[in-house]
Every structure is written in structure tokens, then in C-alpha cells.
Amino acid sequence: MAEEPLISLRGITKLFGTGPAAFQALKGVDLDIMRGDFVAVMGPSGSGKSTTMNILGCLDVPTSGTFLFKGHHVETLDRDQRSLLRRRYLGFVFQGFNLLARTTALENVELPLIYRGTPKQERHELAMAALGKVGLAEWADHTPGELSGGQQQRVAIARALVTTPDVLLADEPTGNLDTERSIEIMELLTGLNRDSGITVLLVTHEAEMAAFARTVVHFRDGLVESIEQKPLAGGAAK
């Protein structure tokens, strides 16, 4: 049975700059992502992984091509509509954490809920629950400056999952962490994918991290080179 993909990219190109200095980072990416999948995106540096992730996350717009999300065209949406799409369906984890400075872990995690208009009491409970899931309930009142890198990334994950998004996009979330912290993060993401059914898109260049994924997409020179599908009974199965 051919299930409808959650996300579908067709012929996506991305041109940076104009004129002779222009650089084509993506040369026609075709990619389908199924609901509930755990996808690792791999490839050499500069192959267009981040560019693709940014387009998938509606943080950037493609130069051409079609982008369907739940069957709806995304490439025709305006800025605010893309914002609302991010607000409603997407969560982000960045390599550089991107937490608000001088802002407590709790307030950072509450932020997406504030923009959703969640009432204060509920906001607080949801944020505490999310911090609990990443094992940082006791650190709720600490600012990023007082947390280790691994802890900051867990706060960022809590912020991404507090809204129970459909898709969680993580661009090299373990890039700044040692192996032990990285594995903790990967286990967290795996758990979210398995228990909450959140579709996870992960960029990594470490095979060890990609091993957690069910699907591995290989990029090269702005194109999808190959897609590896692991058997369902693989590492991610219960």
C-alpha cells in the first residue's frame, strides 16, 4: 500500500547569490519522508544537507521545485504562513543550541507555547513536563550560561518537543558534544520518535549517530545520492 508521504520534495534547487558569483547549493533534490520515520541525512561537508534541512524547516525558501507538506504546497506560502506552519507542526534543534541568553531553561521551553497562546498554567505544566522528559526538571531555573553543552541541547530538545510537533528537525545536534552526550541526545530523539510518533529528520556526519535512524539519505554535490532503508526489525524496533 503506497502511503502518502508526510513531506515530498520534487526538483528542489537552491541558488545562493546572483550573477557570476552565484552558487547552486541544491541541484534538484527529490525526497519523500514518511510519517513517523526517523531519517538521518548524511554526506560530505558542503553537499547541501543544511540547505535542504532549512528548506524542509521553512526557515529558507527554495529557488525552484515543489515542496508538499501533508499534501499542501509550501513553496507558495508567504512569510507569515510559513511562520504559522513552523509554529504548528515543526520543532527545531540546532547544532549551536540557539537558546535565548539570560533566559531560564523553563522560559526558553515556554517560548513556543507563548506564541501559540497557551494559557500560563498549562504553559508552565507542559514546559516542566518537557524538561522532565529530557531529565532537566531540576535545572528549570538555570540560564544557558549555567548549563553544560549537553544540558543546553536537552533544553533545546525540550523546547522543540513541548508543542508535540509533527516533525522535529535537527541539524547536527550532536556536532558540539562528546560521544557520551551525543548518545544521550540520540536516545532522547529515538524515544521521542518511538513513543510520541514524532517524525525526526537528523543531519549528521557520524555513522554512529546515523545508526539510530531507520532511513539514511546520502547527499552529494547538491543531490540525493542514495537512500538506505533499514529493515523494520532493525535497531529502532522495540
Added chain:
Amino acid sequence: MFGITLILAIREIQRHLLRSFLTTLGIVIGVAAVITMVTLGNGATAAVKKQISSLGSNILMVRPGQRMGPGSGGESPPPFKNADLDAIREQIAGARSVAGQAQAQATGVRNAQNWSTSINGTTNDYLDAQTWPLASGRRFTAAEEQAGKSVCIIGNTIVTNLFQGVDPVGQRFRIGDVSCTVIGVLSTRGQGGFGNDQDDVVIMPLKVVQRRFTGNRDLRSIMVAVDEAYDTKVVQQSLSGLMRERRNLTGAMPDNFNIFDTRQISDAVSGSTKVLTGLLGAVAAVSLIVGGIGIMNIMLVSVTERTREIGIRLAIGALANEVLLQFLVEAVVLSSLGGIIGVLLALVATASLAPVMGVEFLFDPFINLVAFGFSALIGVVFGYFPARRAAALNPIDALRHE
């Protein structure tokens, strides 16, 4: 949406206290400077006006003198005589009191003290014209005025310098070569509009001064107090006509006397203090603008710093307008806060400086509003426009911003 934004804005202000403080400081200084300068300037104008009005508001001063022009110069214009006073009293409607004056400088001596002062030879009419009441003692009697008795009414400065610790009324002292009895003390007037001490005066009957000091029967000037019910301009005109007639001036012959309206002097002086206030205000406005540029600087720097913050907010689903509104609210809150503190600071500064500077404290709601409004405007303009630039970025570009 607005409630949320307000919460976010206030949180950001609290998180960046130093930045908030510096932003606010620029506004505080600018606003306080403008209000203080203008308020003190207004106070000074009011003080000058008050002093000038103490001259008496509707007073015409008639003095012999020539307008500059062809045919002028040569012999000096003839002085006024006592007969001119009677003519004015009889023929000019609206002349409330008419006082002739003869003036002299002399040194008053009592015991070992001496004090150089000016003598004003006149009549009770002068006190009426000036509406200058006595603090103690009495005015001249008709007999004293007629006979030119050697009595005097003295100002407070004379009391301080020659009559320390005694009641001067009834005392005698020597002034020039004349020994005179003090019959009254004038109420204190303080500084005049031109910085002169109005209380440094000895008033004696006109005839005494003419006989014993000036040695002639001339009048140095005539003071005409105009009745409130009459138009000073009209009275001035008929006075001018009368004087021309009495001084045999016909046709195109120029006046050989001048009539000053004290109100004109008052207008001229308060006009110049207004110019001064304007100047002070302009200086202060420059400081407000400089403060504004400081704010612009801090806001620009902070928006650059905060471009990543804007990126984060956009990435997690904030609308560009929500981010902008937050920055706008921050800017408005900070600059209004600065404005309010500036207004209060100016209030304290003017209230405590005014008495020291000898000017009146006049609260001017207009300048307070203008300065406050301007501060809010600066905050909005400089807080909003840089933020708008940042919010227009692609979220990923804002996030990558270093």
C-alpha cells in the same frame, strides 16, 4: 497578542538591565535638561516681568531730550518747570497722579556710618503713582511739601546701612550738607528690573532738593500714573500734544522731550528674556537630540546583537509582526520610563534651583509634554526601525547572524 508581547518585552528589559539603563539614561538626561532650562528660563522671564511691573504698570515718564535727527544738537532742551505739573493735572484726562522729580546724589552720614545714595525730590504724588506704601512712619504733610521742610522718607537699604538696630522714624541724619528728620520708611521693594536696588533711596520734598541740592527750579522728569480706565496710548498722545504746546513746538519741529511708557520697557525686557529662554531651550534640545542619538546607537547595537534572538523567535513560529511589536513595546516602555524619570528629575531640579537663582518656579505642562512626547518618539523610531530590518530577514539568515 498584545499581552504576550508586553510580557516578553518586560522580560527582555529585566534580562538586560545595563542595556535598558543606558538607553533610559540618554532619554532621562535629554528630557530633564530641556524641561529644566525652559522652566528656569520661564521663571526668569516671570521674575523680570514682576520686577518691572513693580515700577507701576501704567506709568508714563516724561523727560526733556531730543530725538536724533537733522537740526538736533546744539542747545540742550529746556527742562520742565513746576508749572508743567499743574498743566498736566488740569488738562490731561486720565492722569491719576502727577509727580515731578528732581534728583541728586549725596552721602548720608549718621554717627560713624556713611552711605552714598540717591535723593529723589518729589511729592506724595510719587508714592501714589508708584503705589508704594510705607512700612512705618508717615508721608509728607502739605505744609512740608509747600515749605520744603527738611524731612525725608527712606528706603530699607538706608535703614540697614545707617540705622542698624534703631527705629529710624523721628531720628535725624545728615545727607550732603542738609540735616533731615526721618518721618517714614518705605516698604521693601527689592531689586528693580535693571538690577538696581530700589530700596537705596532717600525721598525728600521736591522743594528741598531743588533749593539745597540741584540749585534750580527744574524738574528732571515727570511721572504720570495713568488711571486704569484710560488707554495709556491715548493719554500719552494728549500728553505729548500738551507738552509740544507748552514748549512752543509747531509744525514739523521735532519733540524736545521723550515720553516712555513703562509697559514698553517691560515688554522689551521680557522680550529679551524670552529670547534667552528660547536660546536655553535650543541648547537643551540639542542635548535631547544627542541623548536620542545615544539611544539610537544602543538600539542599533542591541538589534545587531539581538538579530539571532529574532531568528530564534521566528524559527519557533513567531510572526514578524509579533517580534516587531515586542521591540516596539520595549522601546516605548524604556523611553517612556526615561521620559517620566526625566520629568521628575526636572521637577526636582527646577524646584530646588529656582530659589537659588532667584527666579520663580513655574511648572509648564506644555514643555513637559513636548519633551516627554519627543523622548517616546525617539524610542519608537530608533527601537522600531532597526528591529524591522532584522525581522525582515529570512529566519535562517537571522539565526546565522554573528
